[in-house]
Amino acid sequence: MKAEIIAVGSELLLGEIANTNAQYLSEWLASCGIDVHYHSVVGDNEARMTDVFKQAQARTDLLVITGGLGPTEDDLTKEVLAKLLGRRLQVDEVAYNRIEGFLKTRGRMMTDNEKKQALVIEGADVLSNGAGLAPGMSLKTADHQYILLPGVPREMKQIIADHFDHLFGQETIKSRTLRFFGIGESALNDRLTDLIRSSQNPSIAPYAELAEVRLRLTAKAAQEQVAIEMLDGLERLVLAEVEDYFYGYGETSLPEVVLRTCEEAGVTLAAAESLTGGAFASGLTDIAGASNSFRGGAVVYDDAAKRNLLSVSETLLREQTAVSADVAIAMAEGARRLYQSNLAIALTGEAGPTSNSGKAVGTVYCALATPDGTEVVEFTYPAFDRGMIRLRSVKDAYFLLLKYLKKNAVQPK
Amino acid sequence: MKAEIIAVGSELLLGEIANTNAQYLSEWLASCGIDVHYHSVVGDNEARMTDVFKQAQARTDLLVITGGLGPTEDDLTKEVLAKLLGRRLQVDEVAYNRIEGFLKTRGRMMTDNEKKQALVIEGADVLSNGAGLAPGMSLKTADHQYILLPGVPREMKQIIADHFDHLFGQETIKSRTLRFFGIGESALNDRLTDLIRSSQNPSIAPYAELAEVRLRLTAKAAQEQVAIEMLDGLERLVLAEVEDYFYGYGETSLPEVVLRTCEEAGVTLAAAESLTGGAFASGLTDIAGASNSFRGGAVVYDDAAKRNLLSVSETLLREQTAVSADVAIAMAEGARRLYQSNLAIALTGEAGPTSNSGKAVGTVYCALATPDGTEVVEFTYPAFDRGMIRLRSVKDAYFLLLKYLKKNAVQPK
Numbered sequence: 169m170k171a172e173i174i175a176v177g178s179e180l181l182l183g184e185i186a187n188t189n190a191q192y193l194s195e196w197l198a199s200c201g202i203d204v205h206y207h208s209v210v211g212d213n214e215a216r217m218t219d220v221f222k223q224a225q226a227r228t229d230l231l232v233i234t235g236g237l238g239p240t241e242d243d244l245t246k247e248v249l250a251k252l253l254g255r256r257l258q259v260d261e262v263a264y265n266r267i268e269g270f271l272k273t274r275g276r277m278m279t280d281n282e283k284k285q286a287l288v289i290e291g292a293d294v295l296s297n298g299a300g301l302a303p304g305m306s307l308k309t310a311d312h313q314y315i316l317l318p319g320v321p322r323e324m325k326q327i328i329a330d331h332f333d334h335l336f337g338q339e340t341i342k343s344r345t346l347r348f349f350g351i352g353e354s355a356l357n358d359r360l361t362d363l364i365r366s367s368q369n370p371s372i373a374p375y376a377e378l379a380e381v382r383l384r385l386t387a388k389a390a391q392e393q394v395a396i397e398m399l400d401g402l403e404r405l406v407l408a409e410v411e412d413y414f415y416g417y418g419e420t421s422l423p424e425v426v427l428r429t430c431e432e433a434g435v436t437l438a439a440a441e442s443l444t445g446g447a448f449a450s451g452l453t454d455i456a457g458a459s460n461s462f463r464g465g466a467v468v469y470d471d472a473a474k475r476n477l478l479s480v481s482e483t484l485l486r487e488q489t490a491v492s493a494d495v496a497i498a499m500a501e502g503a504r505r506l507y508q509s510n511l512a513i514a515l516t517g518e519a520g521p522t523s524n525s526g527k528a529v530g531t532v533y534c535a536l537a538t539p540d541g542t543e544v545v546e547f548t549y550p551a552f553d554r555g556m557i558r559l560r561s562v563k564d565a566y567f568l569l570l571k572y573l574k575k576n577a578v579q580p581k
Numbered sequence: 582m583k584a585e586i587i588a589v590g591s592e593l594l595l596g597e598i599a600n601t602n603a604q605y606l607s608e609w610l611a612s613c614g615i616d617v618h619y620h621s622v623v624g625d626n627e628a629r630m631t632d633v634f635k636q637a638q639a640r641t642d643l644l645v646i647t648g649g650l651g652p653t654e655d656d657l658t659k660e661v662l663a664k665l666l667g668r669r670l671q672v673d674e675v676a677y678n679r680i681e682g683f684l685k686t687r688g689r690m691m692t693d694n695e696k697k698q699a700l701v702i703e704g705a706d707v708l709s710n711g712a713g714l715a716p717g718m719s720l721k722t723a724d725h726q727y728i729l730l731p732g733v734p735r736e737m738k739q740i741i742a743d744h745f746d747h748l749f750g751q752e753t754i755k756s757r758t759l760r761f762f763g764i765g766e767s768a769l770n771d772r773l774t775d776l777i778r779s780s781q782n783p784s785i786a787p788y789a790e791l792a793e794v795r796l797r798l799t800a801k802a803a804q805e806q807v808a809i810e811m812l813d814g815l816e817r818l819v820l821a822e823v824e825d826y827f828y829g830y831g832e833t834s835l836p837e838v839v840l841r842t843c844e845e846a847g848v849t850l851a852a853a854e855s856l857t858g859g860a861f862a863s864g865l866t867d868i869a870g871a872s873n874s875f876r877g878g879a880v881v882y883d884d885a886a887k888r889n890l891l892s893v894s895e896t897l898l899r900e901q902t903a904v905s906a907d908v909a910i911a912m913a914e915g916a917r918r919l920y921q922s923n924l925a926i927a928l929t930g931e932a933g934p935t936s937n938s939g940k941a942v943g944t945v946y947c948a949l950a951t952p953d954g955t956e957v958v959e960f961t962y963p964a965f966d967r968g969m970i971r972l973r974s975v976k977d978a979y980f981l982l983l984k985y986l987k988k989n990a991v992q993p994k
Contacts, residue, residue: 181617183608184788188599190622195596204594205629207622209603216618223636375597439880445866446859449880453858456934456967464886467852467862467878469871473920477879477890507886521869554869 169336171197171204171230174220176245177319178211189234189317189324196328199343199373199386200336202230212242221252229312235319237302239281245316246305250289253309257287260294263303270301292316299326306335333392342395343386346406348413349422349567353381359409363402370395370402379560380422415570422566423451429570430461430511435578437569438507439465440478440499442490442516443532448562463507468499478502491518491525493544496533500544504537510578512537513565517547519554532561536568539578582615582749584643587633589658590732591624602647602730602737609741612756612786612799613749615643625655634665638725648732650715652694658729659718663702666722670700673707676716683714705729712739719748746805755808756799759819761826762835762980766794772822776815783808783815792973793835828983835979836864842983843874843924848991850982851920852878853891853912855903855929856945861975876920881912891915904931904938906957909946913957917950923991925950926978930960932967945974949981952991 173190180187190207197204205228210220217236224231236245250257264286271278285302288294292314295304300323305316315335317324333340348356353376357364360383364372370387383406387398407414416425430437439448449465452458466477471490474480480498488494499514517532518525529551535544547564549557586603593600603620610617618641623633630649637644649658663670677699684691698715701707705727708717713736718729728748730737746753761769766789770777773796777785783800796819800811820827829838843850852861862878865871879890884903887893893911901907912927930945931938942964948957960977962970 175620180604180620181607182611183604183606183617186599186601186604187620191593191596191599193596194594198595204596205624206633207588207593207600207620209620211618219640220619227632441859443866444863445871445875446854446862446878446880447866449859450857450863453856453860453880453882454968454971456932458858459882462858462882464882464890465859465880466890467859467866467880469866469875469877473877476919477877506889519869555867558867 169202169230170228171202171232172206172208172224172228173197173204174224174231174233175207175209175319176212176217176233176236177209178213178242180209181211189319189321192321192325193232193234193328195373195375195384196332196343197230197232199371199384200341201369201371201386201388202336212236212244214244214248217244217248218252221249225312230315231312232315232317234317234324237285237304237316237318239279239285239302241281243284246287246289249314249316253289253307256290258290259283259286260288260303262296263288263294263301267301289316295327295331297323297327298330299323303327304331306331339388339390340392340395341386341388342392342399343384344399344403345418346383346385346403346414347416347418347420348381348383348410349379349415349563351381351410351413352376356381356383356410356413360406363405363409367402370398372402372406379556379563415567421451421455422563422570424455426566426569426573427452427455427458427461429573431457433573433578435461435511435573436463436507436509437461438463438503438509438512440503440512440514441465441467442469442474442499442514443519444515444558444562444565445469447558448513448515448565451562451566463509466503466506474499478506489525489527491516491527491531491533493533493535493546496535496544497537497542500535500537500542510539511569511572513569515561515565517557517561519557520551521554530557532557532564534561534565534568536572538572538576540576543572582643583641584610584615584617584645585619585621585637585641586610586617587637587644587646588620588622588732589625589630589646589649590622591626591655593622594624602732602734605734605738606645606647606741608786608788608797609745609756610643610645612784612797613754614782614784614799614801615749625649625657627657627661630657630661631665634662642724643726643728645728645730647730647737650698650717650729650731652692652698652715654694656697659700659702662727662729666702666720669703671703672696672699673701673716675709676701676707676714679709680714702729708740708744710736710740711743712736716740717744719744752801752803753805753808754799754801755805755812756797757812757816758831759796759798759816759827760829760831760833761794761796761823762792762828762976764794764823764826765789769794769796769823769826773819776818776822780815783811785815785819792969792976828980834864834868835976835983837868839979839982839986840865840868840871840874842986844870846986846991848874848924848986849876849920849922850874851876851916851922851925853916853925853927854878854880855882855887855912855927856932857928857971857975857978858882860971861926861928861978864975864979876922879916879919887912891919902938902940904929904940904944904946906946906948906959909948909957910950910955913948913950913955923952924982924985926982928974928978930970930974932970933964934967943970945970945977947974947978947981949985951985951989953989956985
C-alpha cells in the first residue's frame with residue numbers, strides 16, 4: 169500500500185511551526201509496512217486543498233490527512249473531502265455529547281462553530297479523540313482509504329495510540345519500542361544484522377536519537393494475543409544479543425528509569441557537577457516525583473566552590489587539576505556526605521571550546537560514590553561540540569548509575 | 582511570487598528526521614514577501630522527483646529544493662532537474678578546488694562521488710557553501726526561479742545567511758530579529774497593531790517561541806545601506822512601544838545575554854534552586870565561557886539540603902514551608918555567601934503535579950540577593966504543565982537578573 173501524508177494549515181506554510189506530525193506518522197506507517205511516497209503541506213484554501221487531495225488520490229492508495237478539523241471557519245478538511253467524495257457530513261452523537269459535556273462543565277452553551285467539530289463524513293469510522301474534542305475519521309472507498317486526524321500533535325498521537333491496532337484491514341498490529349544507550353546505531357545494526365534482515369513480521373526498525381538508539385518492533389496477526397507473543401519472542405532474541413545496552417520501553421528516558429529504580433530500591437541520590445553545570449540534576453528533577461529519591465546536587469563550577477562545598481583538597485586541585493579522576497572521586501564523596509545520600513555522582517571534564525586543565529577537550533571523569541566505595545570512569549568524546557559533550561556526559565552518568573543499581577543491592581540509609 | 586518548498590530524501594518519508602528545513606525556509610520566504618503555497622517531500626527516486634518538480638512548475642513560480650546534492654548515488658536532485666530543464670551539468674572550479682583542498686588536508690584523493698559535489702547546472706548562479714562541500718544553486722529561467730540547497734540544516738542556513746541579500750531580483754533584502762520576554766505574542770501584537778498593519782516595507786512578523794516572542798523585521802531597498810537604515814528606523818519605533826520586554830538580537834538567548842552582561846560588568850553569579858532543580862544553572866553553563874561569571878549553584882531539593890548547604894533556618898522552613906518568599910530570600914542569601922558571588926538567584930515553588938506545601942501548583946518565589954539587599958518576586962503559572970512551570974521560572978529568573986543589571990552598577994567583589 170502506497171501512502172501520502174497531507175498536512176493542512178497555513179501556519180505551516182508561514183513557518184510558525186514545523187510539520188513534526190509527518191515524521192511521527194511516517195514512522196508509524198513504516199512500522200505497519202506501508203510505504204510513504206509523499207508528504208504534502210497545503211494552506212487552509214478550498215481550491216488548493218481539493219487539488220492536493222485529487223493528486224494524492226491519483227498517486228497513492230492511503231491518504232493520511234492532519235489538521236483542519238477544528239471549530240474555526242478556516243478548518244475545512246472534512247468539508248472539502250466530503251464534497252470531493254460526494255458525501256454528506258452528519259453529526260456524530262458521541263462526539264456531540266462529549267463537546268456538550270465539556271462546555272457544560274464550563275457553564276457554556278454550544279456555538280455553531282463548536283458543533284461543527286461533531287460533524288463526520290457519512291460512512292466513516294469515527295476515531296474518538298481522547299485528548300480533545302474533534303474526533304478523527306477512517307473512511308474506506310473502492311480505491312482508497314482516508315484517515316483524518318487533528319493537527320494538534322498530542323491529540324493526533326492519542327488517536328493513533330487508541331485506534332492503532334485495527335486501522336488497516338482485519339489484522340491486529342502491535343508495536344513495541346526498546347531503548348538502548350551506550351551503543352551507536354551502526355554498531356547495534358551490525359550486532360542485529362541477521363535478525364533485522366530475517367524479520368519481516370514481526371519487523372525491527374532502528375531509530376537514532378540524541379546519543380541513543382530506539383528499536384521499534386511491530387507484529388501483525390489475526391489475534392491480538394498472537395501479535396503480543398510474536399513481539400515477546402522477537403524481544404527475547406534482540407535482548408539475547410544486546411541486553412547490556414537496553415534500559416527501557418516506549419516513551420521513557422534514562423533519568424526516569426534511574427529514578428524509578430532508586431525508588432523501588434529505596435535508595436537516595438545526590439550529584440556534584442562541574443562541566444555539566446546542573447544538567448544532570450535538571451534531567452532528574454524534570455521528572456515528577458524526583459524528590460522521592462533525589463536529595464540535590466552541587467554545581468561547583470570553579471575550584472573555590474569545589475573546596476568550600478565538597479571539601480576537595482587544595483593540594484589535589486593544584487597537583488591533579490579539576491579535570492582528573494581523583495578530583496571526580498573527591499567530588500562524589502563530598503556530595504554523598506553533604507546530601508547524606510546513599511549514592512552520589514560527580515562529573516568533571518573539559519567541555520571546551522578551549523582547555524584550561526591541559527586535558528584534551530572532550531575528556532570527562534565520572535565518579536560514583538557508594539556505600540562500598542567509589543568507582544571512577546574516564547570518557548572521551550569528540551571535541552567539536554560542547555553541547556554534545558555535556559549531553560553525553562550526563563547520559564553516561566545516568567547509565568553508570570543504572571548499571572550499578574542493577575548489579576548491587578544498596579542498603580538504604 | 583508563489584513558491585513551493587520541496588525536500589528530497591527518503592529518510593524524511595521513513596520518519597527518521599523531521600522536515601525542519603521547510604519551517605526555516607517558510608519563515609525566510611515570508612519575510613521576503615514571497616507566498617509559500619505548498620511544501621512537498623519526495624524520496625530519492627528519479628521518476629517521482631521528476632513528477633514533483635513538474636507539478637511545482639505548473640503551480641508556482643519559485644521552487645526551493647533542499648537535499649540530494651551530496652556525493653552518494655542516491656543524491657539525484659541536480660541531475661533530475663538538469664534533465665528536466667534540458668541543461669548540462671558542469672564542474673564549478675571554486676567548489677572543485679574547495680573539495681580537493683579539503684581532501685588534501687586529510688591526505689586523500691578525490692573519488693568520482695566526491696567530484697560529483699562540484700557539478701552545477703549550466704547557467705546557474707553558484708551559492709558557495711561556507712559550512713560544507715556541496716554548493717547551492719540559484720537558476721532563473723523564463724518562467725521560474727529554482728533555488729537548490731543542501732539538506733543538512735547547518736549548511737542550508739549558512740548558504741541562506743551568506744547569499745540572502747540578493748537572491749531575488751536587484752533589490753537588497755535585509756532582515757533583523759528582536760527577542761522579547763515577559764510579554765505574550767497576542768499582547769505584543771496588540772501593542773504594535775498599528776505598526777504591524779502599516780509596515781509593508783520594512784515589514785514586521787511575530788513568532789512565538791517557548792515563553793518568548795521574536796519579531797522579524799525585513800527591509801527591501803536598492804542599496805544595502807538604505808535597507809539597514811529602514812530597519813534601524815523601524816526598530817526604534819518598535820522599542821519605543823515595548824522596550825521593557827526586549828532583551829537581544831538574532832540567535833542569542835536569555836542566559837547568554839545574562840552572562841555577557843555580567844562579564845562586561847565584572848559581576849559574579851550563583852544560584853540556589855529547589856523546584857527548577859539545576860535547570861537555571863544548566864542553562865547558563867550551556868554557554869561557552871560561563872565560568873567567567875557563574876560561580877556555581879546549589880540544587881537543594883529537600884529541606885535538609887536547604888538547611889545544611891544554605892543555612893535556611895529550621896523554624897522558617899517549618900513556619901513558612903519551603904515554598905515561601907522568606908525561604909526564597911534565605912536561599913538566595915545563603916547561595917551568595919556560599920559561592921562568594923556578587924549576585925545570587927534563588928528559585929522555590931510548586932512544580933506539581935501535586936502540592937506538598939499547601940501553596941497552589943504553579944506558585945513560584947524567585948529571590949535575587951545583591952550587595953544592596955535582597956528582592957523577591959512571586960510568579961503564578963498555569964498549573965497543568967510541570968515542564969512549562971520550570972521553564973518559565975528559569976526564564977523569569979534570568980530576566981529579573983537582567984533588569985537588575987541594567988538598572989544597577991554592581992561593585993564587583
